[in-house]
Amino acid sequence: MHVFATNLKELVAEKTDGELELRLYPNSQLGEEQARMEQTMSSPNLNIASFAGISPVMPEIFVSAIPFLFEDFEAARTFFDEGDYWKAFDETLRERTGIEMLAVVEEGGFLAFTNDEKPIQAPEDFKGLRFRAMDPSQVALYEAFGASGTPIPWTEVYMALRTGVADGQMNPPMYIVMGSLYEVQKYLTLANIQYSDQFLVGNGAMLDGWDEQTRQAFLEAVDEANAMAREHNEAKVDERIAYLEEQGMQVIEPSEENLNAFREQGQPAYLEWLKTQDIEQRWIDMALEDAGMTQLAQ
Numbered sequence: 001m002h003v004f005a006t007n008l009k010e011l012v013a014e015k016t017d018g019e020l021e022l023r024l025y026p027n028s029q030l031g032e033e034q035a036r037m038e039q040t041m042s043s044p045n046l047n048i049a050s051f052a053g054i055s056p057v058m059p060e061i062f063v064s065a066i067p068f069l070f071e072d073f074e075a076a077r078t079f080f081d082e083g084d085y086w087k088a089f090d091e092t093l094r095e096r097t098g099i100e101m102l103a104v105v106e107e108g109g110f111l112a113f114t115n116d117e118k119p120i121q122a123p124e125d126f127k128g129l130r131f132r133a134m135d136p137s138q139v140a141l142y143e144a145f146g147a148s149g150t151p152i153p154w155t156e157v158y159m160a161l162r163t164g165v166a167d168g169q170m171n172p173p174m175y176i177v178m179g180s181l182y183e184v185q186k187y188l189t190l191a192n193i194q195y196s197d198q199f200l201v202g203n204g205a206m207l208d209g210w211d212e213q214t215r216q217a218f219l220e221a222v223d224e225a226n227a228m229a230r231e232h233n234e235a236k237v238d239e240r241i242a243y244l245e246e247q248g249m250q251v252i253e254p255s256e257e258n259l260n261a262f263r264e265q266g267q268p269a270y271l272e273w274l275k276t277q278d279i280e281q282r283w284i285d286m287a288l289e290d291a292g293m294t295q296l297a298q
Contacts, residue, residue: 001048001198002026004105004229008200011221016214022046037201041097044206048105050198051135057097059277060089063287065194067141067270068263070291073106073234076195080104083290085283093201100207102219103200103226108174109237111196113189114181115168116161119250120189122258123265132157132169137273141193144269145262154179161185172196173240182247189252190241191262200226 009022030036033053040047047053054061063085070076080086090101113120117129126145132152133139139149152160160166161184168185170193176182200222207215245251254262274284 001105001107003232004200004225005048007228008221008225011225012218015217015221019214020210020218037099040099040201040203042203044203046102046200046202048198048200054093054199054201057099058089058093060092060279060283061199062137062274062277063279063283064089065137066274066284066287066291067193067266068191068259069287069293070110070195071192073230075291076197077230079287079290080197083287085286085290088283088286094204098204099201100204101199102202102222105198105200105226106196106230106233107198108172108196108233109240110190111170111172111193112176113168113170113191113193114176114185114187114249115189116184116186117167119187119252120168121252121254123261129167130165132160132166137270138170140269140273141266144265157181158184173237173244176244177240182244182249186248186250187252188241188244188249189254191254191259193262193266 005022005024005026009024012020012022028036030039033049034056036045036047037049037053037057039045040049051061051065064080070079086104093099093101115129115131118125120126123145126142126147129147131138131142131147131149133142133149134154135151139151142149150166152166157166157169158179158181161169161181168187169181171179171181173188174196176185176188207218210218241251271284
């Protein structure tokens with residue numbers, strides 16, 4: 001996120017000849033997720049938000065996190081850059097909040113399973129294990145595999161894994177490295193569970209107040225910074241996995257058959273959870289069609 005924000009700051013200054021200048025406030029200096037979203041709705045701000053920031057105003061964002069929706073980066077990027085679901089999401093977000101969605105920013109590859117008990121090759125390997133969950137949707141996913149899930153804040157994950165409160169968790173390799181989770185986890189299963197992303201949003205009135213030339217220059221800067229972030233992110237994934245292996249983690253790449261089994265068990269459980277969030281079926285149908293999974297939509 002910081003690589004993206006730093007590049008964006010430089011590109012905006014360059015492309016607008018200094019007319020626009022961004023000030024960066026890293027590490028939630030302006031408040032946590034909800035506070036920053038409220039500021040962006042009411043004042044001339046840009047904000048990099050996670051699902052925790054977007055979902056209170058647009059729970060439909062959870063549809064984009066259906067597990068095993070994308071095979072690779074190309075599929076995920078096509079979904080967000082060209083899909084009908086994301087276009088409709090952008091329009092509804094603007095209507096509902098006055099906020100404009102500007103970019104989907106990759107933050108560290110695809111989520112992987114880790115645990116300290118046994119190699120996970122297939123869904124049946126989850127039975128009896130306890131996993132840290134980020135939110136109730138992840139609890140539903142673990143339960144579909146026969147494990148249990150407990151919501152634990154990121155700041156407490158390392159200690160929960162170290163003390164056995166949880167046996168495992170899921171995150172992209174970047175977070176496993178950043179959180180030193182390799183010290184308390186033995187096994188890393190690369191199952192491409194979910195695409196790991198955050199969202200650049202901006203105050204709509206601010207953007208509308210710029211002249212066309214300035215607005216276009218700004219949007220070009222956003223696109224260029226995002227392309228750079230994607231390139232940086234993808235280039236680092238293999239390096240991070242190799243690092244985790246060097247630290248003693250056993251890396252498991254499930255077979256195609258087992259990946260299909262994960263998908264067939266995990267997706268229906270997540271779709272059932274989505275129904276509890278009062279999300280209209282049309283959002284799910286659009287997303288699954290964009291991802292080439294119309295059969296599941298039916």
